[in-house]
Amino acid sequence: MTVFHFFNCAILTFGPHAVYYSATPLSEYDTIGTSAKAAAVYLGTALVKLVCLATFLKESENGNFDPYQELLKVLINFIDVAGLYFALTQLTHRNISQNHKFQAVGLGWAFADSVLHRLAPLWVGARGLEFTWEYVFQGLEANANLVLNLSLAALGSLMWLRKNKPRILIPIIYACAGVLATMPSITRSDGKYLFITTMW
């Protein structure tokens, strides 16, 4: 039952996004446009990141930890943050409250991320006869990623959209922002980015 397995993994990967949309007040306020725009911004961000990685990053010959390369990777990951900023602040959204805006943007961002990174391997791999746990794990990763992106968007809206923030929280917020922005380069293997750069 291989198409069955593909179907299962697809539900696991993309289901939570749909459930999140329908369960929360997002569906009542019809924020699908916002999510779609956020997905488009994510696409643009991903392309820009790829180009930068391909241009500036060198293949490490002997696998030693090169601090400059890692710094470069972290800087490029900040493009991610810039993209999120753009999606949150610069795009024109309909009149929706801040709460819902960041959720819609986070959801659109996470959905685009899942589709771009996980749909193709799922389609190609999960339909085969051989059974592996790989695609179930990928689905779980997509779930965690959704949560991560929502929290990133929340952080972003806290930083850039709210004007009146309690004084004490400001440094904490920015520290969390820094950690969250560099986390992708820690959790996701570096090999993935290197593979993408060699593809170019």
Next chain:
Amino acid sequence: MAGRRRGRIGGGVEVLDSIYSVVALVFILVACVELGDAATAVDVYRLIQYDIAGVPYGSRLAGLNHHAGASFFAPGADLSRTVVMMPVRELNLTFLREYIISNQPLGGLLLLLPEKVGNRIVGKIKSKDDGLMRNILVELEQLLIHANIPYPVYFAFEDDKINAVLADVRRNDATGQPPMATTGGYKLLVSIPEPKRVSSPTITNIQGWLPGLKGDGDTNQLPTIAVVASYDTFGAAPALSVGSDSNGSGVVALLEIARLFSRLYSNPKTRGRYNLLFGLTSGGPYNYDGTLKWLRSFDQRLRESIEYAICLNSIGSWKNELWIHVSKPPENAYIKQVHESLSDVANELGVTIGIKHKKINISNPRVAWEHEQFSRLRITAVTLSELSAAPELLESTGGLHDTRDSLDEAAVYRTIRLVAESLAKHIYGHQGRNIQIFADNSSLAINPFYISAWLDLLSRAPRVAPFLSKTDPIISSLKKELSDHTVELHVQHETIDGMFSFYDSTRATLNVYQVASVAFDLLLLLALGAYLILLFSFLVLTTRGLDDLINLFRRPPSRKVKAA
């Protein structure tokens, strides 16, 4: 106030979310350690499929797509949808024979031959086990060839990967769960086109001619001596039938004798007054059909000039006794002559030659020895062989057990010495004299490296005639070699006697997949459904409140209340 409350609820959601993501990440990292096996691909060789006069034999199917099982006795197993994997040394032949003869259903059979070391299936008989394995293979082959099996049968060599799969399958069987679609396990898949009949199976006869010295006053045709060996094989797995002893040994002996006599005949001073005709015939297992067609192609003069013919069949693993098989009574003058000349040389070498007489029954189409085809055309011929009894149809034709290690090169050497010396004595008229023409360390010594090299080559080339095209590399090699040693080479292409038909698809790749059962997928679906419903309720609860959740389920009753 409302903003702060919303902020607190939002903050609560975020804390929970981050904990959740950390937990999920840890879970993923821990579970990543154990991943499923990747698919394995193994080379497999199909059992031969052929008809004799329309009666089907062998395995009639090629495609395979079933679950793997390890024994015939698994409780509750549906054997018609299982492929049984069995190592040959653990096979119970009587049970298998009963199973096949009583036409019991089976999805497929995968027989595992002992590990291939180099090019050998069975090593030199060093232990009782090796001899036992050879006997098992012979018996198994005879069983499978003569049965009509309606499911695919494949042979594969044991190696680490397939042994691991077999161990796993055995473990699954032992837990009492038979392999079926609902319990997972291994799935064996061979995708191969359906076997088609080979349209015109060709046999190629190669003959080389060494003319003798015609004196000035000779107007008659010089007498001819023929040395013949059939080079093709037949076995249970045509892609593995290399037939080192039957009849690779005969072919190598013929080539070496041709080489020695071509050296003698190259100098007119040492050229004998006999023509020599070397024949490599095909179609041996099929009642020596090729030999018959070859002989029929001779013109009358040549046929009448043949004084006698020596056919070589399986001379590679004898110790002290060799047999001459004749169809004319041993008292016949010609036969006596041949026997005596061979016996003389045999005595010098310290071996014995026995003589066996088998009358030809013209009405019986079975031709057990090559010399019988000569005898039917009234040419004196004998077959020299280590076999003492006439083989049945498709018996002793090279097969799974007949590989390089079943040969004794010294036996081939002795045979060559025997035949060459006796031929030379006859040609040069040295009967009764103690002269060794092909002595060791002379320029005409028999070359053991030549023997070894050709035996190696033949042991790597499966030679089942219907699967040998006209331009097959082994045929080209034999042609070239014989043309090097003879003056005139002639090749004849014929089709095999219509009584035999063969089907292709002899080798394939087996893919082994580890599959999950349908039950697992259903379980996963249920789990996912529960998870999504939980997530939905959780999100509705936290973002819209408990009232909304309850309202989702209470709408119909409230409308009824309103109507009333």
